Amino acid sequence: MGNSKSFFEFEAVVSSWDILLKGFAVAMFAATLATALAIILGLVVALMRLSTVAIYRWIAFAFTQFFRGVPLYVLLVWVYFGLAIAVNINLSAILAGVVTLALLNAGYLSETFRSGILAIDSGQIEAGLALGLSKQVVFKEIVLPQAFRIVIPPMGNQYVDAIKDSAILSIIGVPELMRESQQLANLYYQPFEFYTCAGLLYLIAVVLVSRGTNKLEKRFYTHSAQN
Amino acid sequence: MMSNSNYKFDWNVIEKYWPEILKGLIITIQISLAGMAFSILLGICLANGKLSNNLLIVRISSSITELFRSIPLFVLLFWIYYGFSLKFNFALTEFEAGVLALGITGGAYMAEVFRAGLLAVPIGQLEAAYAIGLSKMQSSMFIIFPQAIRIIIPPMVNIYIGLLKGATIVSVIGVSDMIYVARYVSLETFAPFELYSLVGIIFISLTLSISGFVYLLERKLGRSKVDG
Amino acid sequence: MNRTTESYIEIINLSKSFGSHKVLDNINLTVNRGEVVAIIGPSGSGKSTLLRCLNFLTRSESGEIKFQNRSWSLNSEGKRYKGKKYEKSLSELRSEVGMVFQNFNVFPHKTAVQNVELGLIKVRKMTKNSAREIAIKKLEQVGLGDKINQYPDKLSGGQKQRVAIARALALEPRVMLFDEVTSSLDPELVGGILEEIRRLANTGITMLVVTHEMGFAFQVAHRIVFMDSGKIVEVGTPDEIRNSQEPRTRAFLSAIL
Numbered sequence: 001m002g003n004s005k006s007f008f009e010f011e012a013v014v015s016s017w018d019i020l021l022k023g024f025a026v027a028m029f030a031a032t033l034a035t036a037l038a039i040i041l042g043l044v045v046a047l048m049r050l051s052t053v054a055i056y057r058w059i060a061f062a063f064t065q066f067f068r069g070v071p072l073y074v075l076l077v078w079v080y081f082g083l084a085i086a087v088n089i090n091l092s093a094i095l096a097g098v099v100t101l102a103l104l105n106a107g108y109l110s111e112t113f114r115s116g117i118l119a120i121d122s123g124q125i126e127a128g129l130a131l132g133l134s135k136q137v138v139f140k141e142i143v144l145p146q147a148f149r150i151v152i153p154p155m156g157n158q159y160v161d162a163i164k165d166s167a168i169l170s171i172i173g174v175p176e177l178m179r180e181s182q183q184l185a186n187l188y189y190q191p192f193e194f195y196t197c198a199g200l201l202y203l204i205a206v207v208l209v210s211r212g213t214n215k216l217e218k219r220f221y222t223h224s225a226q227n
Numbered sequence: 228m229m230s231n232s233n234y235k236f237d238w239n240v241i242e243k244y245w246p247e248i249l250k251g252l253i254i255t256i257q258i259s260l261a262g263m264a265f266s267i268l269l270g271i272c273l274a275n276g277k278l279s280n281n282l283l284i285v286r287i288s289s290s291i292t293e294l295f296r297s298i299p300l301f302v303l304l305f306w307i308y309y310g311f312s313l314k315f316n317f318a319l320t321e322f323e324a325g326v327l328a329l330g331i332t333g334g335a336y337m338a339e340v341f342r343a344g345l346l347a348v349p350i351g352q353l354e355a356a357y358a359i360g361l362s363k364m365q366s367s368m369f370i371i372f373p374q375a376i377r378i379i380i381p382p383m384v385n386i387y388i389g390l391l392k393g394a395t396i397v398s399v400i401g402v403s404d405m406i407y408v409a410r411y412v413s414l415e416t417f418a419p420f421e422l423y424s425l426v427g428i429i430f431i432s433l434t435l436s437i438s439g440f441v442y443l444l445e446r447k448l449g450r451s452k453v454d455g
Numbered sequence: 456m457n458r459t460t461e462s463y464i465e466i467i468n469l470s471k472s473f474g475s476h477k478v479l480d481n482i483n484l485t486v487n488r489g490e491v492v493a494i495i496g497p498s499g500s501g502k503s504t505l506l507r508c509l510n511f512l513t514r515s516e517s518g519e520i521k522f523q524n525r526s527w528s529l530n531s532e533g534k535r536y537k538g539k540k541y542e543k544s545l546s547e548l549r550s551e552v553g554m555v556f557q558n559f560n561v562f563p564h565k566t567a568v569q570n571v572e573l574g575l576i577k578v579r580k581m582t583k584n585s586a587r588e589i590a591i592k593k594l595e596q597v598g599l600g601d602k603i604n605q606y607p608d609k610l611s612g613g614q615k616q617r618v619a620i621a622r623a624l625a626l627e628p629r630v631m632l633f634d635e636v637t638s639s640l641d642p643e644l645v646g647g648i649l650e651e652i653r654r655l656a657n658t659g660i661t662m663l664v665v666t667h668e669m670g671f672a673f674q675v676a677h678r679i680v681f682m683d684s685g686k687i688v689e690v691g692t693p694d695e696i697r698n699s700q701e702p703r704t705r706a707f708l709s710a711i712l
Contacts, residue, residue: 069434069435069438070392070434071393071395071430072392073395078420081419082420085419085420086236121558123560124560127562129549130512130549130556131574131623132549133573135542164300168396171399178299178301178302181305185309185310191309191310192310193310199302199303203294206297
């Protein structure tokens with residue numbers, strides 16, 4: 001194992017384990033926080049798109065189109081190196097990264113939520129109204145719980161994408177897994193080992209999240225069949 | 228948080244440097260198209276593997292797809308360009324490494340699209356083709372493929388949009404794409420905001436026009452949908 | 456039966472179009488308290504639309520609907536109600552008017568008893584415990600006492616429709632609307648649901664029943680409304696309709712019976 005001629009040199013990776021794990025934790029923190037923010041924002045944008053007020057619909061539509069169209073890297077560079085410098089804000093890298101990631105994911109999630117809400121059979125809404133429930137109660141008690149089931153898988157996918165995309169935050173210096181791996185790879189001059197290790201850690205995170213999503217979906221799916 | 232900015236907006240840089248930026252754009256498009264071609268090839272292989280009768284081949288293809296989908300493009304790019312090429316003494320240009328990384332990621336997504344497209348064609352179509360005496364090859368070429376392609380094209384273009392967006396990160400390994408150009412020009416001109424804004428606007432117009440194209444295409448293909 | 460001659464529901468000059476297609480064309484109908492009215496007619500004659508107008512799931516563009524002399528369409532100045540406040544007030548009307556649908560529309564994410572107690576908790580503002588008590592009683596009444604904790608996907612079509620009936624009845628409505636409630640059921644389940652409605656008819660509740668089950672309609676209804684192309688062609692007792700001289704009614708009945 002300690003042989004420097006071996007195919008995969010473990011020593012440096014193992015001795016840097018704590019740094020890598022800390023980087024991994026930062027990556028997961030950024031991705032999770034960004035996804036949580038994106039869910040809230042995405043729901044607001046989805047509701048705006050379904051609003052009867054035209055101006056809300058337009059703002060929401062523009063939001064969705066913009067953030068689905070712009071690449072994370074471009075937006076990140078623009079926010080951190082362009083905007084922050086131009087208006088002279090002191091933006092921390094992690095904040096800039098999480099907010100940018102959240103905005104992009106909110107763009108995608110708003111579409112997911114919108115189609116989830118629209119997928120609910122109108123008969124369900126009518127049955128609620130016919131009982132005398134208010135529109136708000138119908139939305140909260142009948143539409144939202146059923147839509148939630150529909151959007152679990154795409155929401156899980158979005159979380160997976162956020163984890164993968166979080167690697168890009170390294171370019172603005174967020175001390176996440178990829179950033180730490182780059183520095184260690186340069187320090188020990190072992191890029192193959194460190195990037196393989198980084199790849200494995202992302203793989204584990206992604207597989208765990210996918211499994212979790214499947215479990216969650218199955219638990220809810222039992223009673224989700226229409227009627 | 229905000230203080231008086233000393234930043235001097237200078238929109239003239241755009242007028243002066245847009246040809247350079249455009250040259251960067253062409254590289255981005257080239258790299259994404261090459262990556263797409265690679266994705267299609269890999270996707271076809273993996274999809275066929277997943278639909279194979281041999282359980283072992285199915286397992287292997289599924290695992291490879293899963294693996295390629297799970298590794299961030301950014302990590303893959305570094306792994307290929309710095310890790311793999313150094314370890315195996317395999318000299319790769321930045322451009323080639325970029326194409327490879329995009330192709331591997333895209334191929335994993337394409338595999339699922341191809342598989343779904345082929346499965347969407349009802350089995351009766353194949354039986355009908357055999358019944359009129361077409362060979363297996365002929366049936367695939369003239370009956371299954373033309374029907375599957377309508378289902379495949381819209382998600383395929385969406386994957387391309389993803390690759391185009393993904394291609395923006397290749398500047399980190401030194402490909403002189405749009406962002407790379409914007410960065411070195413901004414070092415010279417101290418106008419990062421203007422230059423990155425231009426890059427952003429170019430990108431949004433590009434992705435939005437392609438999405439608009441997919442939307443129209445889906446509507447057009449939807450009208451002549453495959454039916455059982 | 457406590458049928459009265461007190462006019463309970465009044466439909467006055469009601470019209471509704473979808474695009475250029477007139478689904479309801481100047482409908483006038485009065486229903487008395489305790490009366491069971493069956494609405495029959497060919498598909499697309501506007502029967503269901505008329506029923507849906509009564510609890511404002513579908514909005515008519517002209518005409519008026521009154522419950523116990525209170526107009527729910529026009530204000531005291533004769534203008535059509537609209538706006539948020541009016542929408543809210545419709546809850547009050549709808550909680551007095553129970554409706555059962557062709558496609559059941561039970562809530563798939565709620566158990567049978569949760570389906571039934573939802574209105575009691577959210578509309579009648581009952582505590583969870585007393586709502587549950589009533590919900591269980593109502594489910595027992597429709598023969599689902601052993602299914603109270605089942606989710607709808609574990610229930611047959613007939614059982615789902617029973618849940619839907621119990622859900623509507625739980626609010627003690629004064630009027631029940633049945634919209635082709637047996638049309639999506641397997642033939643062997645139709646009888647049980649019709650029996651349920653028949654029992655309800657004997658309790659003296661006011662009911663409007665849109666149905667294709669002619670035998671049932673003629674047996675249970677006090678009056679029958681025959682509709683065609685968005686118009687009421689004829690209204691009468693079952694005997695009157697059976698012996699009608701009106702050519703369209705005769706053609707429809709001879710084709711069906």
